[in-house]
Amino acid sequence: MQIMTENKKTSLTGIKPTNLPHIGNYLGAIRPALRMAGEYKTLYFIADYHALTSIHDAAKMRQHVHDVAASWLACGLDPNETILFRQSDIPEVFELAWVFACLFNVGHLERSHAYKDAIAKGAEANVGLFNYPLLMAADIVLYGTDEVPVGKDQQQHIEIARDVATRLNHRFGEGTVVVPKARITEAPLVPGTDGQKMSKSLGNTIPLFDPPKRLRKAVMGIKTSSEDLEAPKEPKGSTVFELYQLIASPGDTDVLAEKLRAGGYGWGHAKGDLYEALEAEIAPMREKFEDLRNEADVLDDILDSGAAKARVIANRTMRRVRDAIGISPARHGGKKTVRIK
Ligand code: ADP
Ligand code: TRP
Numbered sequence: 001m002q003i004m005t006e007n008k009k010t011s012l013t014g015i016k017p018t019n020l021p022h023i024g025n026y027l028g029a030i031r032p033a034l035r036m037a038g039e040y041k042t043l044y045f046i047a048d049y050h051a052l053t054s055i056h057d058a059a060k061m062r063q064h065v066h067d068v069a070a071s072w073l074a075c076g077l078d079p080n081e082t083i084l085f086r087q088s089d090i091p092e093v094f095e096l097a098w099v100f101a102c103l104f105n106v107g108h109l110e111r112s113h114a115y116k117d118a119i120a121k122g123a124e125a126n127v128g129l130f131n132y133p134l135l136m137a138a139d140i141v142l143y144g145t146d147e148v149p150v151g152k153d154q155q156q157h158i159e160i161a162r163d164v165a166t167r168l169n170h171r172f173g174e175g176t177v178v179v180p181k182a183r184i185t186e187a188p189l190v191p192g193t194d195g196q197k198m199s200k201s202l203g204n205t206i207p208l209f210d211p212p213k214r215l216r217k218a219v220m221g222i223k224t225s226s227e228d229l230e231a232p233k234e235p236k237g238s239t240v241f242e243l244y245q246l247i248a249s250p251g252d253t254d255v256l257a258e259k260l261r262a263g264g265y266g267w268g269h270a271k272g273d274l275y276e277a278l279e280a281e282i283a284p285m286r287e288k289f290e291d292l293r294n295e296a297d298v299l300d301d302i303l304d305s306g307a308a309k310a311r312v313i314a315n316r317t318m319r320r321v322r323d324a325i326g327i328s329p330a331r332h333g334g335k336k337t338v339r340i341k
Pocket of ligand 2: 012013014015016047050135136139140148150154157
């Protein structure tokens with residue numbers, strides 16, 4: 001009889017410890033990723049070495065790593081079911097990133113949207129930022145990932161991971177590594193308070209774990225059109241309604257749409273509804289987050305035990321890759337067998 005877990009596909013995603021998560025991260029990545037637990041074998045990690053492309057402050061880095069770990073746990077990650085770990089605990093990721101760097105042309109990386117956008121916004125053009133997609137490809141491929149739940153902004157990065165994994169297989173043997181694919185989530189582009197994509201760098205975020213007063217203030221600050229209170233309003237296309245749809249039940253969403261279309265219901269009222277719906281979902285998580293974020297030892301224990309499990313998978317992949325590329329002694333007549341002590 002086959003063991004079920006062995007048939008499960010692998011889902012993996014990472015979040016950079018650059019700040020506290022916002023509603024876009026939650027709806028676009030964290031919540032959909034957590035919903036995959038059970039059906040998939042899940043590995044979720046804190047991309048601390050990716051954050052080093054922009055965070056050059058040790059105390060901030062440490063705090064953000066704990067904050068992201070606490071966020072995953074507060075949002076419902078069960079460490080007995082999902083492997084939660086720090087990217088930096090598995091240094092094999094750099095080895096694989098180097099292998100990929102030797103298979104990928106500079107020109108492809110120069111065309112990366114994320115790199116071009118970051119430079120356009122004034123980010124320092126460090127080599128880490130340039131190599132970012134290859135480290136991300138290694139993050140994904142190292143753990144035999146089938147699907148990567150992410151927002152739409154990460155789609156090009158996943159394409160690069162697919163591309164480089166396919167090249168490795170073509171060049172060194174089909175089946176050496178798993179070729180991953182993106183799973184663009186049900187909330188691919190959560191709008192921010194100004195209607196553009198919610199993003200830390202645009203200053204238009206609704207923070208996930210801020211106290212209720214600040215949450216309300218951010219919601220009340222969402223830009224809307226300026227019809228009279230009495231005027232019938234089209235819900236579709238408005239940021240308030242789009243966010244409400246992602247958080248409220250389908251029934252409640254229909255009710256709000258009807259009220260807006262009927263007239264006599266202002267955007268201020270709709271924002272009140274959105275705040276209530278957000279608060280109902282977030283309040284229990286916020287409490288958990290506040291309890292957890294300063295429990296450094298508890299968080300480190302969870303991350304250490306996640307790393308131990310992740311390492312086993314990473315080593316398996318690297319043995320196959322080293323054998324395939326010829327960076328290993330050809331023992332046993334060149335057979336792909338490696339002795340472990
Ligand atoms: P930011 O763009 O604010 O810097 P990150 O790059 O840290 O956020 O994103 C972490 C995860 O959250 C990624 O999977 C990303 O695709 C997702 N994400 C971020 N912003 C949004 C958004 N507005 N809508 C949907 N998903 C998002
Ligand atoms: N680049 C992702 C972001 O900015 C973070 C990340 C790093 C990631 N490695 C990953 C996401 C691997 C998915 C899979 O949000």
